[in-house]
Amino acid sequence: METVSFDWQPLLLTLKLAGATVLLLLIVGTPLAWWLAHARSRWRVAVEAVVALPLVLPPTVLGFYLLILMGSNGALGGWFQKIAGHPLAFSFTGLVIASALYSLPFVVQPLQGAFESVGRSPLEAAWTLRASPRDAFFSVASPLALRGYLTAVVLGFAHTLGEFGVVLMVGGNIPGETRMLSIAIYDHVETLEYAQAHTLSAVLLGFSFLVLLVVYGLNRRLPVRV
Amino acid sequence: MNRLEARLDVRYPGFRLNVDLSLALDGVTVLFGPSGCGKTTFLRCIAGLETPPEGHVRVGGETWQDGSRCLPTHKRSIGFVFQDARLFPHKTVHDNLLYGYRRIPGTERKIQPDTVTGLLGLGTLLNRRPLSLSAGEKQRVAIGRALLTSPRLLLMDEPLANLDAQRKQEILPYLSRMRAELDCPILYVSHSMDEVLQLVDTLVLMEKGQVRAVGPAAEVLTRIQPDKALPASLAGSLLETRVTGHEREYGLSLLSCNGQPLHVPHQDLAAGSRLRLHVLAQDVSLVTGPREMQTSVLNILAGKITAIEPAGEGGYSVNVLIDVGQPLLATITKKSLANLKLQPGQEVFAYIKALKMIHN
Numbered sequence: 001m002e003t004v005s006f007d008w009q010p011l012l013l014t015l016k017l018a019g020a021t022v023l024l025l026l027i028v029g030t031p032l033a034w035w036l037a038h039a040r041s042r043w044r045v046a047v048e049a050v051v052a053l054p055l056v057l058p059p060t061v062l063g064f065y066l067l068i069l070m071g072s073n074g075a076l077g078g079w080f081q082k083i084a085g086h087p088l089a090f091s092f093t094g095l096v097i098a099s100a101l102y103s104l105p106f107v108v109q110p111l112q113g114a115f116e117s118v119g120r121s122p123l124e125a126a127w128t129l130r131a132s133p134r135d136a137f138f139s140v141a142s143p144l145a146l147r148g149y150l151t152a153v154v155l156g157f158a159h160t161l162g163e164f165g166v167v168l169m170v171g172g173n174i175p176g177e178t179r180m181l182s183i184a185i186y187d188h189v190e191t192l193e194y195a196q197a198h199t200l201s202a203v204l205l206g207f208s209f210l211v212l213l214v215v216y217g218l219n220r221r222l223p224v225r226v
Numbered sequence: 227m228n229r230l231e232a233r234l235d236v237r238y239p240g241f242r243l244n245v246d247l248s249l250a251l252d253g254v255t256v257l258f259g260p261s262g263c264g265k266t267t268f269l270r271c272i273a274g275l276e277t278p279p280e281g282h283v284r285v286g287g288e289t290w291q292d293g294s295r296c297l298p299t300h301k302r303s304i305g306f307v308f309q310d311a312r313l314f315p316h317k318t319v320h321d322n323l324l325y326g327y328r329r330i331p332g333t334e335r336k337i338q339p340d341t342v343t344g345l346l347g348l349g350t351l352l353n354r355r356p357l358s359l360s361a362g363e364k365q366r367v368a369i370g371r372a373l374l375t376s377p378r379l380l381l382m383d384e385p386l387a388n389l390d391a392q393r394k395q396e397i398l399p400y401l402s403r404m405r406a407e408l409d410c411p412i413l414y415v416s417h418s419m420d421e422v423l424q425l426v427d428t429l430v431l432m433e434k435g436q437v438r439a440v441g442p443a444a445e446v447l448t449r450i451q452p453d454k455a456l457p458a459s460l461a462g463s464l465l466e467t468r469v470t471g472h473e474r475e476y477g478l479s480l481l482s483c484n485g486q487p488l489h490v491p492h493q494d495l496a497a498g499s500r501l502r503l504h505v506l507a508q509d510v511s512l513v514t515g516p517r518e519m520q521t522s523v524l525n526i527l528a529g530k531i532t533a534i535e536p537a538g539e540g541g542y543s544v545n546v547l548i549d550v551g552q553p554l555l556a557t558i559t560k561k562s563l564a565n566l567k568l569q570p571g572q573e574v575f576a577y578i579k580a581l582k583m584i585h586n
Contacts, residue, residue: 121312124275127299128306129326130375135300139325143316 007196009176010184011203017092017180018160021099025107025156026149028100033111034137038120052105059102063169066098070170090172095180098170099160106155114148115141147219154215158208228252228286228378228411234271236264236278236435243267243435251286251379251411254425256443258416258456259432265415268432269381272413273306274299286378305372305380305410309387311364313356319367320352326375336376337408345407346370346400362393366400373408382414386421394421401425419460423504424584431456448553451535451545461537461545462506463554464584469499484551489524490583502584507537509580510556512546514566517575525578529554531570534563548576 036048054062070077070088080088088094118141126136142149164182171178173187181204188197228251236243243264249255257265270276272283274296283291290297305326313322323339343349346366356364365385372380386394398421405412405425416422429443439446439456444464447456467481467488474492481488481501488503495501513519517526529550537545537557544563546556554576568574 121308121310122314124299125306125308125312125314126325127275128273128304129371130300130329131325132298132300135329140314144314146316 007184010179010181011200013092013176013179014161014181017095017099018157020096021103021160022107022153022156024096024100025103026153029104029107029111029152033108034115036108036112037115051108054102055105059163059165060169062102063098063166066101066166066170070094070098089170090174090178092177095167095171095178098166099163102163102166103156103159106159107152110148110151110155111145114145114151117148118144150215150219154211158211161204161208229284230272230379230413231282231284232268232272233282234268234278235280236267236271236276241435243271245432245435245437247430247437247440249428249430249440251413253427254405254412254414254422255428255430256414256416256422256426257430257432258419258422261417263432264435265417265432266383269383269413269415272379273304273381274302275306288378303375303378305375305377307365307369307372307380307382307385309384311356311361311368311388313359313364313367313371315356317356318352319348319354319356319359322356322367323348323352323371323374326371330375334376337373337410339374341408342370342373345403360393361389362396365389365397369400369404373404373410377410380410380412382412384415384417386416387418398424423464423582424502444553448547448555451537459506459508461555461557462504462509463552465503465505465552465554465581467501467503469493469495469497469501471497483527486527486550488527488578488581490581493583504582504584505554505578506580507545507555507557509578510554511577511579512548512556512558512562512566512568513575513577514568514572515575521577523577523579525581527554527576527578529574529576531568531572531574533570534568548574550576 032051036044036051067089068074070080072078072081072087072089077088084093088097122140122144123133123136126140127133131139162182163180164186167178167180167183171180173179173183181200185197185200188194188200229248230251231248233246234243241262241264245264245268257268259265267276271278271281272285272290274290277291277296279294281291282293283289288303290302314325317325323342327335327339343352346369348366348370351359351363351367356367359367365388369382369385386397389397402424414422414425426443429439429441429446430437431439431446439449447461448463465483467483469479470482470487471480472478472492473480473489477492478489479491479493479495481490483503490501490503493501517528527550529548531546532549532553533547535545537543541560543557543559546558546563546568548554548556556576
């Protein structure tokens with residue numbers, strides 16, 4: 001019987017990567033999206049274009065540049081190796097950074113749109129009620145942008161789940177470290193283990209559908225429509 | 227006494243606000259002028275929502291802007307009521323009301339939630355969400371929310387402009403009560419004289435980014451040469467009167483204006499109550515003949531002409547200021563002036579053809 005040795009590791013690792021990526025993107029993407037929504041700087045357009053790059057760039061191109069940057073001789077990789085003692089490329093940390101860049105527009109653009117539609121008016125009202133800009137962000141702008149956050153989390157998460165090219169370039173195929181779901185499926189197909197490929201694919205399909213179902217259901221029930 | 231001192235120079239393409247204003251903050255000060263005259267920008271500068279590169283704002287001895295140094299909005303003791311209410315849609319009415327209240331120190335909470343809820347009739351709305359409120363209700367909540375920060379100065383930016391006439395009439399009594407019961411000076415921006423006549427104490431006339439006239443409303447409105455910022459149709463007088471009795475068989479109430487009788491449609495007011503009247507200059511005719519003359523006009527005030535000046539555009543009319551115990555302004559034609567040979571110092575009768583009652 002070949003059902004004995006089903007390998008769940010790639011699935012769990014992929015969920016971990018997607019979670020870590022979304023978390024990182026929320027922390028970095030929120031201030032970036034806020035700046036894009038409110039700044040009147042002439043740099044705004046340039047930054048917007050850079051953020052959108054991963055939408056049009058082939059993942060292998062992005063992955064290739066990241067591999068160079070993160071390699072032991074790369075600017076980021078060399079520095080990382082000195083501090084951490086192991087290379088950044090072909091590590092889980094390296095994958096999180098690469099995935100974050102790859103999924104950047106999927107998190108920043110919904111957030112930016114949400115902040116823009118909240119606008120300046122409710123913030124002004126909060127400031128006149130003694131709320132500091134920071135206080136106003138957390139007590140007014142964020143709750144009003146909740147739908148934007150939900151969309152950002154879902155898109156960022158789902159996009160990371162399915163990534164292949166960047167993972168292959170930067171992560172390689174180290175079991176337990178960088179062997180993600182899409183790579184595992186590819187491997188199984190290559191070695192004609194169709195049963196394994198079927199199971200993993202079905203799990204991913206079911207899981208993705210379930211997440212979207214829950215999120216769209218929640219979205220309808222949210223009290224605030226912006 | 228709270229004073230507001232503001233020296234501001236704001237430039238946008240095609241617009242300049244240049245104001246040097248110093249006034250006592252007492253009761254309701256109305257900034258009046260046509261759209262685009264800069265009154266809202268002025269208010270936003272006081273609030274710190276606009277920060278002109280150069281300016282000076284002092285309120286009650288506290289400096290809010292000095293040159294380019296600006297105190298951020300959240301550190302200014304103001305309340306701001308926006309034209310569009312701007313309630314927080316994700317919070318209940320109750321939480322909207324307490325948003326600012328919770329953010330000021332306990333010792334500064336001079337105005338209490340119960341007071342505001344009672345004053346503005348918000349008791350039944352507390353658990354509702356802003357989206358389910360009517361425009362008038364929203365604006366009442368917005369006013370209450372601003373008041374609950376116990377501001378040193380309440381700024382109101384055309385708070386009634388988005389409401390239809392009926393809703394305006396619903397809110398105005400609340401504003402009057404607020405003015406009477408809370409000791410909070412108000413700076414009120416409006417382009418509609420109707421809505422502010424019952425509130426106004428001090429009037430600031432603005433036009434094209436400049437202040438044209440400042441003073442007690444009764445005095446600014448009756449200026450013998452009405453400022454061009456004041457539409458000719460609004461030049462007139464505010465008369466303070468008292469109710470002396472009622473003539474029920476005619477459906478009239480009897481008023482006393484410095485001892486002279488006036489009649490108005492029946493008002494449900496006790497004898498002795500104060501009633502403010504607005505009399506437009508164009509609704510006053512002058513008669514030199516004897517008082518006994520037969521006329522259908524009921525309201526006739528005897529007085530003495532104090533000044534005569536040309537009025538308005540066109541050159542065919544003049545303004546005549548008459549002292550009837552209070553200043554009363556009449557606009558008549560030049561031809562009538564010549565026919566009647568009116569002179570300053572002359573005794574005349576002012577026939578009042580129409581007047582508007584303003585309840586406090």
